[in-house]
Amino acid sequence: MVAELAPRPAQPGWITAVRSLGRNTALLRSVVTGMIMLGIVGDVVRRSLTGRSIPGMIELVETFMALEVFLGLAHAEAQGVHVRMSLATNLMPFPVRRAVKTFGMVTCLLGSAWFAWGSIVRAIDATAVGEVKPGLLRFPVYPARWAIAFGFFILIFEYVARVWEEWHAEPSEAVLAPTTPVDIEKSALATDEERVDRIVETLDRLNGEDEDR
Numbered sequence: 488m489v490a491e492l493a494p495r496p497a498q499p500g501w502i503t504a505v506r507s508l509g510r511n512t513a514l515l516r517s518v519v520t521g522m523i524m525l526g527i528v529g530d531v532v533r534r535s536l537t538g539r540s541i542p543g544m545i546e547l548v549e550t551f552m553a554l555e556v557f558l559g560l561a562h563a564e565a566q567g568v569h570v571r572m573s574l575a576t577n578l579m580p581f582p583v584r585r586a587v588k589t590f591g592m593v594t595c596l597l598g599s600a601w602f603a604w605g606s607i608v609r610a611i612d613a614t615a616v617g618e619v620k621p622g623l624l625r626f627p628v629y630p631a632r633w634a635i636a637f638g639f640f641i642l643i644f645e646y647v648a649r650v651w652e653e654w655h656a657e658p659s660e661a662v663l664a665p666t667t668p669v670d671i672e673k674s675a676l677a678t679d680e681e682r683v684d685r686i687v688e689t690l691d692r693l694n695g696e697d698e699d700r
Contacts, residue, residue: 543624557638
């Protein structure tokens with residue numbers, strides 16, 4: 488979805504801190520992804536050469552998958568890459584659109600807070616008992632549970648930042664009216680007309696250059 492608001496030149500420091508934290512956790516997620524890939528490749532190579540897998544690799548990959556998924560949630564939301572459908576909101580007047588989007592983000596914020604609380608409680612219990620992954624190796628999983636809680640915690644602040652931006656950014660003139668299929672068709676026609684005009688101007692200029700020669 489194309490951004491509908493023109494953000495102010497300077498953002499509050501806390502939003503910058505939230506976005507920086509989200510980027511860093513996404514970078515850590517990328518490192519974890521690389522470790523998973525290397526582990527799987529090493530396991531396949533060893534299995535091909537010796538017929539045996541690396542002990543504990545399955546448990547390790549399963550645990551690291553949790554890190555990979557949840558550490559990237561906040562950065563994905565900041566970049567707008569989560570699955571979303573804007574067909575209905577594009578048909579709404581701007582004030583209604585802003586209210587609907589805010590309601591959706593607040594709902595997601597509350598859901599993230601609920602998940603974060605549950606994840607923290609579960610992480611505390613797992614740490615207290617020293618929870619491990621059953622398998623060939625007793626691989627500890629409570630660090631991954633803390634990572635899940637941390638991912639939701641950052642996501643909460645990202646939604647707060649999104650709501651702040653929604654109500655403090657200046658809307659452009661193009662989004663003050665609802666976008667309808669008729670508007671899209673008119674815009675396409677105007678674009679085609681401008682393209683034809685540019686082509687005609689270019690041909691006239693080339694013809695004029697040939698005459699001068």
